[in-house]
Amino acid sequence: MPGTDESTAASPTALSPNGSDYGATAFADGVPAALARLLAEHPDWSPWGHRGYALVPEFAPRGTIVRTLQSDEGGLALCRDEYREHSLDPRWTAAVTGIRLGGAERLMRLCVQHLSRRTVQGRMTLAHPVVRAHFGEAVLDLAEARQCADLPAAGRTADAVVRATLRRFGAAGYVDGPARRLARALDLLSDLYREGGPDHAGR
Amino acid sequence: MPDDDLKALRGIGRELAEGLRTHSLDVHEGREAAEDVVAALPAEYWCLGLRPDRNPKPLREGGRTLPVRSCREFTALMEELCRGDAGLALAMPFSSMSAMLMEQMLDASQLDAHYARMSERPTWTFFALTEPERGSDAGAITTTLEPGEDGAVLNGVKRYIGNGARAYCGLVFARNTAASGMFAVQPVLVPSDAPGFTAELLDTMGLKGAGLSEIRLEGVRVPVADGARTAPTGLRGAMQTFDTFRPCVGAMALGAGTAVYEYVDRELRAGAQRNWRDRFVHRIEATRGLIATAAAALDAGRGDGSVSSAAKLSAVRLADALAAAAVDVLGPAARLDHPLIDKWDGDIRGIEFMEGTSDIQRQTIAQGWIAGRLPLVGARPGEGR
Numbered sequence: 001m002p003g004t005d006e007s008t009a010a011s012p013t014a015l016s017p018n019g020s021d022y023g024a025t026a027f028a029d030g031v032p033a034a035l036a037r038l039l040a041e042h043p044d045w046s047p048w049g050h051r052g053y054a055l056v057p058e059f060a061p062r063g064t065i066v067r068t069l070q071s072d073e074g075g076l077a078l079c080r081d082e083y084r085e086h087s088l089d090p091r092w093t094a095a096v097t098g099i100r101l102g103g104a105e106r107l108m109r110l111c112v113q114h115l116s117r118r119t120v121q122g123r124m125t126l127a128h129p130v131v132r133a134h135f136g137e138a139v140l141d142l143a144e145a146r147q148c149a150d151l152p153a154a155g156r157t158a159d160a161v162v163r164a165t166l167r168r169f170g171a172a173g174y175v176d177g178p179a180r181r182l183a184r185a186l187d188l189l190s191d192l193y194r195e196g197g198p199d200h201a202g203r
Numbered sequence: 204m205p206d207d208d209l210k211a212l213r214g215i216g217r218e219l220a221e222g223l224r225t226h227s228l229d230v231h232e233g234r235e236a237a238e239d240v241v242a243a244l245p246a247e248y249w250c251l252g253l254r255p256d257r258n259p260k261p262l263r264e265g266g267r268t269l270p271v272r273s274c275r276e277f278t279a280l281m282e283e284l285c286r287g288d289a290g291l292a293l294a295m296p297f298s299s300m301s302a303m304l305m306e307q308m309l310d311a312s313q314l315d316a317h318y319a320r321m322s323e324r325p326t327w328t329f330f331a332l333t334e335p336e337r338g339s340d341a342g343a344i345t346t347t348l349e350p351g352e353d354g355a356v357l358n359g360v361k362r363y364i365g366n367g368a369r370a371y372c373g374l375v376f377a378r379n380t381a382a383s384g385m386f387a388v389q390p391v392l393v394p395s396d397a398p399g400f401t402a403e404l405l406d407t408m409g410l411k412g413a414g415l416s417e418i419r420l421e422g423v424r425v426p427v428a429d430g431a432r433t434a435p436t437g438l439r440g441a442m443q444t445f446d447t448f449r450p451c452v453g454a455m456a457l458g459a460g461t462a463v464y465e466y467v468d469r470e471l472r473a474g475a476q477r478n479w480r481d482r483f484v485h486r487i488e489a490t491r492g493l494i495a496t497a498a499a500a501l502d503a504g505r506g507d508g509s510v511s512s513a514a515k516l517s518a519v520r521l522a523d524a525l526a527a528a529a530v531d532v533l534g535p536a537a538r539l540d541h542p543l544i545d546k547w548d549g550d551i552r553g554i555e556f557m558e559g560t561s562d563i564q565r566q567t568i569a570q571g572w573i574a575g576r577l578p579l580v581g582a583r584p585g586e587g588r
C-alpha cells in the first residue's frame with residue numbers, strides 16, 4: 001500500500017522481525033489477497049475456525065456460504081460446515097493473527113489518507129496533536145504485537161487498534177466504504193480464529 | 204416531574220422497549236422498515252415530546268399525564284428505550300434534536316400545521332449541520348444561503364443526517380453570504396418537497412432506525428423570513444441546543460450499553476457472571492449518576508457544556524467497553540452466535556459521533572474544569588436522580 005506524502009524514508013527500518021509474513025500481504029494488498037496466498041501456499045492447512053465457520057476468498061468457498069463480504073480488494077465468503085466445529089488448525093490461526101495485524105496497519109494507512117484530506121480549524125486534521133497521538137500509540141502497539149510470541153495477546157492488540165482506528169474516521173467509517181469493509185473483515189477474522197475454547201465464556 | 208412520575212415514565216419506556224426489541228434484527232437486516240414499526244405504535248408514542256398544551260395524545264399513567272419535556276424526563280425515557288433498541292429509539296420522531304429546535308423556528312401557523320400532522324401520523328424532521336468534508340469543524344461549513352430579492356437560495360451537500368430521507372421538513376445550517384462573523388452560519392427551515400432538495404439513505408454499520416442520509420440542496424429557494432427569523436441565534440444557538448441534547452445522547456449510550464450488560468449477564472455461568480458484574484455494575488451506576496447530574500443542572504438553568512460532555516463521554520466510554528468486552532467474554536464466534544450483540548456493537552459505535560466525537564468532549568471537559576466550571580468536589584453525587 002502506498003504511503004502518504006509524509007513517508008520519506010527510502011529504506012525504512014521495519015519494526016517487525018517477520019515482515020514477509022501474511023500480514024505484509026494484508027497490509028499491502030488487503031485481507032482477501034492475504035487469505036488467498038495462505039490458501040495457495042498451504043492447501044493442507046484447515047481454514048475452519050470456531051464453531052465450523054470459515055472466512056475464505058470468495059473464489060474458494062467450502063461448506064455452505066452463509067454470506068459474502070464485498071470490497072474493492074476482493075470478495076470474501078463466510079462459510080459454515082457444522083461438522084467442522086472442532087477443527088481449528090493452529091498453523092492457520094497463527095497466520096491469521098499476522099493477517100489481523102497487517103490488516104490493522106492497512107486500516108491505519110487508509111485513515112491517514114482520509115484525515116490528510118480533511119481540515120479542522122484551517123489545518124489538516126492529520127496534523128492535529130490529538131490525532132497524531134493516536135497513530136503514535138497504535139504504531140507502538142502493533143510493533144510490540146509483532147514482536148510478541150503470545151499470539152492471543154497480539155490478536156487482542158490488533159482488535160483494539162482496529163476499533164480505535166475505525167473511530168478515527170468519524171462518521172465516514174460508519175457508512176459503507178473501504179474502511180468499514182476492511183474493519184468488518186478483521187472483526188470477523190478475530191471472532192472466528194481467536195484463541196480460546198468454546199467454554200471460555202463459562203457458558 | 205416528581206420522582207414517582209419519572210419512575211412511571213421509565214416503566215412505560217421499558218415496556219415499549221421490549222416491543223421494539225422484537226424488531227431489532229429485522230430492521231437491522233433490512234427485512235422490516237423502522238418507519239413501519241413506529242407507525243404501528245399507538246399515537247401517544249409518535250406524539251412524545253410535544254408541548255403539553257398542544258399534545259392531543261399525551262402519555263398517561265394512572266389518570267395523570269406524563270410529559271416528556273425536561274432533560275430529566277428525556278434522558279430517563281431515552282435510556283429505557285435504548286435498552287430495548289437504540290436504532291429504533293432513534294426512529295421515534297421525538298428523539299431528533301430537530302424536534303426541539305423546530306418549535307423555536309416555526310411561526311404560529313406553521314406550528315399548528317406541524318402539530319396537526321404529528322397527531323395524524325408519525326412525522327419526522329431533520330437537523331442538517333454536518334457536511335461530507337466538515338464534521339467536528341462545524342464552523343467551517345460551506346453550504347451557502349444567498350439572499351436575493353424574493354427569498355434566498357441554498358446550495359450545498361449535507362451528510363450523516365438523521366431522518367434526512369423521511370422527514371417532511373428540517374433545519375439546514377448554511378453560511379449566509381451577506382453576513383460575516385459568528386452569525387454568518389444560521390439555520391434555515393427547508394421543506395423536503397422544495398424543488399432542488401433530494402435526500403438519499405446511507406448504508407450504515409448500525410443504528411439503521413436513525414435513517415442517516417445525504418441531503419443535496421441545488422438552488423433550493425427559501426422565504427427570507429425563515430432564515431432571518433433565527434439569524435440572531437446562529438451557530439451559537441445551535442451549540443447551546445447541543446449542550447442540552449448531549450446528556451440525552453449519553454442516555455442513549457447508557458441504555459444501549461445496559462442492553463449489552465444484561466444480555467451477557469444472562470448468558471454467563473455463575474463464576475463468570477460474578478466477574479462480569481464486578482467489572483461493570485458500579486460503572487453503570489456512576490454513569491447514570493453523571494447523566495442525572497447534567498440533566499438536573501440543565502433543567503435548573505445551570506447547564507454547562509462541560510457537564511453535558513462529561514455525561515456523554517462517560518456513557519460512550521462505558522458502552523464501548525461493554526460492547527468490546529461482550530464479544531470477548533461470550534467467546535469465539537460471538538458475533539455470529541449472538542447477532543444482537545454484533546448489532547448493538549455497531550449501534551454503540553455510531554452513538555459516539557452524535558453531538559461531537561469523544562476527542563471533542565474531552566477537550567470541552569478539560570476547558571470546563573480548568574476554568575472552574577466543572578468542580579469535582581462539592582458536586583452532589585447523582586443530584587436530581
Ligand SMILES: Cc1cc2nc3c(=O)[nH]c(=O)nc-3n(C[C@H](O)[C@H](O)[C@H](O)COP(=O)(O)OP(=O)(O)OC[C@H]3O[C@@H](n4cnc5c(N)ncnc54)[C@H](O)[C@@H]3O)c2cc1C
Nearest residue numbers: 130168170171330331332333338339363365553556560562
Ligand atoms: C449515528 C449518527 C447520527 C448523526 N446525526 C447527525 C444529524 O442528525 N445531523 C448532523 O448534522 N450530523 C449528524 N451526524 C454527524 C456527526 O455530527 C459527525 O459525525 C461528527 O460531528 C464528527 O464529524 P466527522 O464524522 O466528520 O468526523 P471528523 O470531524 O472528520 O473527525 C475525524 C477524527 O478527527 C478527530 N478530530 C476532529 N477535530 C478534532 C479536534 N479539534 N480535536 C481533536 N480531534 C479532532 C475526531 O475526533 C475524529 O477522531 C451523525 C453521525 C452519526 C454517526
